Amino acid sequence: MVATKPQPRHIALMPGDGIGAEVVAAAEQVLTQLRDHHHVDISWDTLEWPSTAWHQEHGRMMPEDAMHRVKGYDALLLGALGDPGPTSDPQRYRLPDGISLAPLLAFRKELDLWACERPARLLPGAPQFLADPRAADIDMLVIRENSEGEYVNQGGRMHRGTPNEVATQLEVFTRRATERLIRHAFLRARRRLVLRGETKQFYCAEKGQAFAQLCLVTKRNAQPAWGELYSEVFDEIAREFPEIGTRHELVDAACMKFVQCPWEFDVVVASNLHGDILTDLAAVLSGGLGLAPSCNINPDSRAMPALFEPTHGSAPDIAGQGLANPSAMLLTTAMMLEWLGFTAAGEQLRAAVAADLVSNGHRNRNCQEITQGIIAAL
Structure with missing residues (x-):
């Protein structure tokens, strides 16, 4: 039997809030590597919404026609939402969780993504707390x-x-x-x-x-x-x-x-x-939230895009410092690739994250160093 070639896929990258921008940037570097060197036929747009910054400018987390617009993608890759900001900074624009996290519930309901899957596997090299x-x-x-x-x-x-x-x-x-x-x-x-x-x-x-x-x-x-x-x-x-x-x-x-x-x-x-x-x-x-992927899917239908997000949240206390671990996002990206039909690429990426953990998990590295280590493992 001849294996069918996966169809070209078009996705939306949604950095969101806090460390979301950093881990989505890591995912984009890996996707670029897979597209340019591993024959993964995928393209993407980067959206400024949903985010606290969008709310600060427009008075809402995302455009009124956001649901209509996202339905044109094959999948959504979200960094993180929520930015309460440090209480010590009165000038920081802050939103209650009920507003900043509302897009998550909206996507799940409007796109009929009724199942959330979160694998939990202790990879060699990951922190073992037990x-x-x-x-x-x-x-x-x-x-x-x-x-x-x-x-x-x-x-x-x-x-x-x-x-x-x-x-x-x-x-x-x-x-x-x-x-x-x-x-x-x-x-x-x-x-x-x-x-x-x-x-x-x-x-x-x-x-x-x-x-x-x-x-x-x-x-x-x-x-x-x-x-x-x-x-x-x-x-x-x-x-x-x-x-x-x-x-x-x-x-x-x-x-x-x-x-x-x-x-x-x-x-x-x-x-x-x-x-x-x-x-x-x-x-x-x-191994911790820095290694925890997740997806929101409709297992019965591909008519709507599925939503993929790491579980770690926006971590505003370390945002912009390059300290975020992108591994959870990259394992989430592997889940997305498999959902889109790029099974081999998804397995390769998961193996690369695991290999990097074994080689470098004991070292204290920043976001970009971890990303480059995983790309090297690819």
């Missing part, structure tokens, strides 16, 4: 629901500033969104099993043998309405995947076990809020 030598085997994928749940932003506050003030925050969970999320998680577990072969299996006591494993995380003992919905759908879909071992953890126990024995997790599926918390914890366990 003393147990088994921590070297951390290799999990956390899949977070991205479209509803705790982040629907329905509710409000009444009688503000008075003793009778009331704040309500409504959570919304639908069977449709639950089914598509959990089915996708089983499919990802199956794919990891195929790609991994026999190199890493998990023993399933219920089935009496080793399988790939999918862990559902809820808080169904305290929030039974949606927790039971998730559990029932999980059990229904599990019958279609007999090769996948299953387990369930309450979110507080999952947090404890992420620290106690993270090597026992394979694929984890969770709600919007729980996934958000667990993925940051998993990132630290796999």
Whole structure:
């Protein structure tokens, strides 16, 4: 069978705020290398929005027609959003998180990017914060629901500033969104099993043998309405995947076990809020936020561009100093390349980041030095 050549792709680079500009510049250098020397047919535009600077000039984070404009790209590569600024500088233009981070929710909802995937793998040479030598085997994928749940932003506050003030925050969970999320998680577990072969299996006591494993995380003992919905759908879909071992953890126990024995997790599926918390914890366990990639995708459709972003945030305290680690952004770029069909290039870039970590991870380097080391490894 003759392999099909990937189609030309056109993406948007969105530096955003803080260190976003530095890590996106690193990604652009790597993309240029891949385009010019590795035959990756990709082009890009760099957008000044969304960003705090755009808000300062225009009174909003991005243009009114931003959603229409981004739909013309194959993918969006975002640096970071949010710039509260140092409180010691009264002249610094500052925005509350509810405004500066709003474009993230807008992209996820308007582009129907209902799944957030965050792999957590401890690469050789990366900082290992757990003393147990088994921590070297951390290799999990956390899949977070991205479209509803705790982040629907329905509710409000009444009688503000008075003793009778009331704040309500409504959570919304639908069977449709639950089914598509959990089915996708089983499919990802199956794919990891195929790609991994026999190199890493998990023993399933219920089935009496080793399988790939999918862990559902809820808080169904305290929030039974949606927790039971998730559990029932999980059990229904599990019958279609007999090769996948299953387990369930309450979110507080999952947090404890992420620290106690993270090597026992394979694929984890969770709600919007729980996934958000667990993925940051998993990132630290796999070397820190400077090595944590993520993507926001619609696994069922490529009609809209997917959004790729590292998990580290804008880090305004070190912005502009060249201290940012671009590795998370470059691992995110590798995920984007694979999503766009440039599978070999994505694997090459991931291997280059890993090789640079092994050779130079012990050294204290700036953003540009790390970028050049990874390009050399390519």
